[in-house]
Amino acid sequence: MDLFEHQARELFERYGVLVPRAEVADSAPEARAAAERLGGRVVVKAQVRTGGRGKAGGVRLAADPAAAYLTARQILGMDIKGHTVHRVMVAEPVEVEREFYLGYALDRAAGRFLAIASAEGGMEIEEVAVRRPEAVARIPVDPDEGVTEAKAAEIAAAGGLPAEAAPTVRRLWRALTEQDALLVEVNPLVRTRDGAIVALDGKVTLDDNARFRRPRAYAADTAEADDPREAEAAARGLNYVTLDGHVGVIGNGAGVSATRTTPTAPPATSSTTA
Known part of the structure; x- marks a missing residue:
């Protein structure tokens, strides 16, 4: 089961990963009210289970609550790769100094997980992986050993992430293993101008074979399909x-x-x- 971004954000927050303040809105008036509570200037993000939202126009900056209202009206009902937008997430903007990529994915053939990290996160990460695969580090993770402090430092260094990202590397591993996930991805993971490491986006895929352990999550997922x-x-x-x-x-x-x-x-x- 793929989580919506707002669900992934809430999951990351529970594990101590820094995320922007945000609210979910089902209508343009709700988006305007959320923007007012978040300080006025916000990012309005389509909530659909597919990538490429930014390139499709589903992620836009709104300068004030009135703009958030108009932006939400434009995004709600959009079709993004066959997915209709029924909800938006209204998020506080972040002053970004640099973008990175960080994720964990199941390597079925090897029977282990791969930590994937790059100093070149953002919307073009797929093209970077194709054109310059050496810019994307893939570090095997033994599931029995897990991600220790030393392993987290190794993953951060291999991917060109700042040393202060290592605690986030460990927290995302905990989220992956404790929530029976097959994939956890943050793109972009950013360092802000004040030095904080923040997850600006999130993708999480849960293992359907473990759904009996999370009946509430799957019941909510059915309602939000x-x-x-x-x-x-x-x-x-x-x-x-x-x-x-x-x-x-x-x-x-x-x-x-x-x-x-x-x-x-x-x-x-x-x-x-x-």
Whole structure:
């Protein structure tokens, strides 16, 4: 299960990771009220389970509560990679000195986690990883050993993160392991002008095999689903993923699956392969 950004932010905060003050709004008036409480100048961020929100126009700075109202009106209802925006997060802006990338991901083939860190965080991190893979450090983490103080310092140094980021490296590891997560990602992790290490964004994927340990989280997730079809499937104990195109895949385990192709024009015949 992928968490929304506001859920990841709340999770990080529980583990002592610094995050900007923020509130969630379901409407433009709520966004304006949130901006007033947060000091006026805010960042309005679309809450959808997909990347590329900034490039799609789903993350915008608002100079005052009135601008937050107008910005929220523009963002709510947007389609971002097939996901409709139903909520926005209104966050306090941060004076950024430098951006970094930090994450943990499950390496299934090796049976361990990888810590992934880079001194070049931000929206272009995917391009950096392709063009200059040496700029992105990948450090294996033994799940039995975990991330000790020494390991956290090693991860920070390998990725070009400042030494003061090491405590955040450890806290995110705790969040990953204690919450049965498969992925924890912060992009960007920033150093502010006053020297604080702050998570400006967050992505967390929980292991569905551990959902019996977190029934409340999954119940709330069903209620907040982007796609009503996904919510209906979850209520029936099924996994449903919305995809682009005209090919559907039904999988029932043991390597058995069926595909259904639906052409854009009415077909003379249809076929199903298994």
